Amino acid sequence: MAFENPSREQIGDILASAGNIAVVGLSDKSDRTSYMVAYAMQLRGYRIIPVNPLVDGEILGEKCYHSLAEIPEPVDIVNVFRRSEFCAEVAREAASIGAKVLWLQQGIVSPEAAEIAAEAGMTAIMDRCIKVEEAITMNGRNRNIK
Template sequence: MMFTNPDDAVLKSCLLNSQRIAVVGLSPNPARPSHEVSSHMLAFGYDIVPVRPAVASVLGQAAYPSLQAVPGRIDLVNVFRQAAEVDAIVDDCIAMRIPAIWIQQGIINEPAAKRAQQAGMLVVMGRCIYVDYLRLIGRS
């Protein structure tokens, strides 16, 4: 059975009901897609939590070396890491009972995505959260 992304109504609900997004692999380099996407999501009012070892902050937000180090609730994990690293990220999300994971455009790991779904998580894979936000909600 192939992985399929949720339909637009579920995607929109996820975007509207998630406030705090932990971004795994958020780069401090403004030229990187993770930085650009996250800066837009921050501007849309989301609480962006950078998860990136060896940096103190990104986009003016305190950074954490791992998901486990992030204090407080996480509504959604947005992944900007190589497909091979998604398995460990899914393991962390399942252990932490994070309700949703968004695996960015160009990153495909079907076994990890299916495992996350089977654990009860909402899973989006191979899509850009910013593009879907603009398409489903707009700039307001």
């Protein structure tokens, strides 16, 4: 069966209940798409947890981790800014930390990662920008952070 993203309503529900978003591949350079998207989500009240093995220190005022496994708290969404060929491994890492959602950014598609996510009970979203979806689905909607 072909992969299908959740409906806009389901995506809205996911975003309404999300608190921590680990951003894999988050750049520390403010002119990069990953930085701009994560910053916009941070401004909307989401907790951004940077994941980048090449960055020591902080990004967007948050401690940057070298891997998902290093994050010492629960993660709701793993938002991925990596090329498709790296996404299956990210999906495995996301499953191992008990993330609820694997979100591959616009332009990123990995059927293997989606399959890994599904087998682990995670929701997979591919080829969608989290910032755009947040703007569309959360317009006038309240967040239900636990």
